[in-house]
Amino acid sequence: MIQKLISKIEKTHAPIVVGLDPMLNYIPKQIQEKAFKEYGETLKGAGEAIWQYNKEIIDHVYDLIPAVKPQIAMYEQFGIEGLIAFKKTVDYCKEKDLVVIGDVKRGDIGSTSAAYAVGHLGKVQVGSQKFAGFDEDFATVNPYLGTDGIKPFIDVCKEEKKGIFVLVKTSNPSSGEFQDRLIDGRPLYEIVGEHVAAWGEECMGDKYSYVGAVVGATYPEQGKILRKIMPKAFILVPGYGAQGGKGKDLVHFFNEDGLGAIVNSSRGIIAAWKQEKYAKYGEAAFAEASRAAVEDMIADIDGALKNR
Ligand SMILES: O=C(O)c1cc(=O)[nH]c(=O)n1[C@@H]1O[C@H](COP(=O)(O)O)[C@@H](O)[C@H]1O
Numbered sequence: 001m002i003q004k005l006i007s008k009i010e011k012t013h014a015p016i017v018v019g020l021d022p023m024l025n026y027i028p029k030q031i032q033e034k035a036f037k038e039y040g041e042t043l044k045g046a047g048e049a050i051w052q053y054n055k056e057i058i059d060h061v062y063d064l065i066p067a068v069k070p071q072i073a074m075y076e077q078f079g080i081e082g083l084i085a086f087k088k089t090v091d092y093c094k095e096k097d098l099v100v101i102g103d104v105k106r107g108d109i110g111s112t113s114a115a116y117a118v119g120h121l122g123k124v125q126v127g128s129q130k131f132a133g134f135d136e137d138f139a140t141v142n143p144y145l146g147t148d149g150i151k152p153f154i155d156v157c158k159e160e161k162k163g164i165f166v167l168v169k170t171s172n173p174s175s176g177e178f179q180d181r182l183i184d185g186r187p188l189y190e191i192v193g194e195h196v197a198a199w200g201e202e203c204m205g206d207k208y209s210y211v212g213a214v215v216g217a218t219y220p221e222q223g224k225i226l227r228k229i230m231p232k233a234f235i236l237v238p239g240y241g242a243q244g245g246k247g248k249d250l251v252h253f254f255n256e257d258g259l260g261a262i263v264n265s266s267r268g269i270i271a272a273w274k275q276e277k278y279a280k281y282g283e284a285a286f287a288e289a290s291r292a293a294v295e296d297m298i299a300d301i302d303g304a305l306k307n308r
Pocket of ligand 1: 103169171264
């Protein structure tokens with residue numbers, strides 16, 4: 001799957017991911033009203049509204065981008081109905097030939113991680129049959145339980161030729177509270193980065209590993225260091241747009257080959273219609289606003305990479 005991600009980035013010239021993190025207050029009234037008319041103001045109505053909203057955005061951007069990243073919490077808050085919308089979204093994106101990064105941030109003791117890995121990336125055995133549960137292409141994984149929490153994901157990735165992105169240095173303001181703590185004089189995120197590089201050696205594609213990392217756009221200096229520590233890991237870079245990250249902050253996340261990083265924006269794309277910059281599109285043309293925001297993001301990152 002890392003090969004597919006790379007070839008799609010090369011084809012689109014767009015090292016970006018659209019984050020599908022729907023909230024009801026981003027969803028235009030016309031979609032909500034239609035869903036509520038059919039299913040009432042219920043969890044099912046909310047799930048339907050999310051699905052219709054996602055579908056329209058995907059239809060307007062899929063040809064510009066290599067990948068999407070649905071964030072499962074945004075769906076889980078609506079219970080089973082939300083998870084149905086999550087699964088419909090995953091399947092629809094795959095139909096559109098997009099790489100799907102399930103942002104599930106899992107990780108537990110080995111036996112429990114194995115179940116998460118099977119549920120999101122692998123196949124579960126039922127009697128004589130095997131079934132894929134959510135069936136994303138990549139999943140985000142929390143490494144803070146150590147190697148035995150990661151290994152089951154790697155095993156499934158090898159079997160299924162899928163991949164993971166391991167949280168190394170997150171984009172949020174408090175990320176330094178633990179991740180920057182010095183251990184033998186070195187920040188914890190560097191140590192985690194070294195482990196990502198070592199885990200990645202076990203499952204290499206041609207040039208890049210199936211084991212990638214997450215490093216926030218909001219920490220460009222740390223990104224530069226981590227790029228060197230994990231030369232063969234693809235870095236998923238969230239924090240662009242709504243969290244303040246800009247194209248010029250991102251250049252050091254990329255390798256000289258122009259690959260090695262993929263930048264996510266969620267609210268900045270899917271809720272573009274709410275920003276002043278894209279207000280001219282209005283609520284009804286929300287998906288056109290998303291397309292314009294994707295084009296602007298591609299141009300911003302492309303410009304920054306050309307000028308580095
Ligand atoms: O793993 C992630 O994707 C992630 C890691 C991180 O350090 N920071 C971060 O913002 N994310 C996710 O990236 C998305 C960012 O959303 P926006 O700030 O709206 O672009 C959300 O889905 C976050 O959960």
